[in-house]
Amino acid sequence: MENVIELKNIYKSYKNFQIEDLSLQVKKGFVTGFIGANGAGKSTVMKLMMNLIRPDSGEVKMFGMDYSKHEKEIKKRIGFVFDDDILYKELTLHDMKKLIAPCYKQWQDSLFREYCDRLELPLNQKMNTFSKGMKMKASLVMALSHQPDLLIMDEPTAGLDPIVRRQFIELLQDVMLDEEKTIFLSTHIISDLAPIADFITFINSGEIVFSKALHEIEEKYAIVRGSLELLDRDTEQYFLSIKRTDVGFEALTSDYQQIKEVFQDEVIVEKANLEEIMYYSKGGQGNVAFD
């Protein structure tokens, strides 16, 4: 599978936060959801992908190209959507379009109008009077109308109501009908990912914990509950993270089948969702690294 984004051995250091030796690939033709707790490093990684910040060392390749030589070429192929007030406030959406469209050879006006219609965006209202949801929709429409090969979105659905979120997700589903397109989006609203994500990349404290197909996560990860006597040095090896309580233990495994075979009816095993995986990886006492 071709990689649209490739980060290799990235180091980036802030006063109180470090990314050390981070590598990550994003596959062409798929939607990858980027998840992690507040401050885990999602925006930092996305800014590295957009060349808004530079790594201290390591390699960022977009479409197989380097920013040092191909910045313009790369940026033309990316639509970037993020939760910020970057849009020119005094302008209407129509004025904004007139400003942005000439920058892109691939800009398609009919697509712009179709998206505005579909998302019920007014063309002649000043954007500083837009609600949060309208601003986010406008940002998406701008990003999509130049027909980018890659959409990078930092929490695009944050603060949107359920109806707008659904419209947003449906629009992304339509975009993905074109198999050449790729989407990389971060979100805290895990339920938004289920209908669209093919892969999930999970970051914790600046480290990629895993990057896996969503169906593989759904099949293999499970929460296991049982009594403390079942835990010893050998059995603990089956778990990625263990939480002990007075009445027993709760643990996360990435091998549902193995746990069933080893413990049989002695434990309760339930499939883990992404929120549980995030919770256990932060709160449990991990004794084995995630693979």
Ligand SMILES: Nc1ncnc2c1ncn2[C@@H]1O[C@H](COP(=O)(O)OP(=O)(O)OP(=O)(O)O)[C@@H](O)[C@H]1O
């Ligand atoms: N310019 C900067 N200078 C110093 N520290 C920074 C800078 N930018 C980010 N950080 C720190 O890097 C860490 C990761 O921040 P980042 O915004 O990447 O997290 P995030 O996963 O996007 O969080 P959230 O989900 O809350 O948006 C935080 O501790 C933040 O304070």
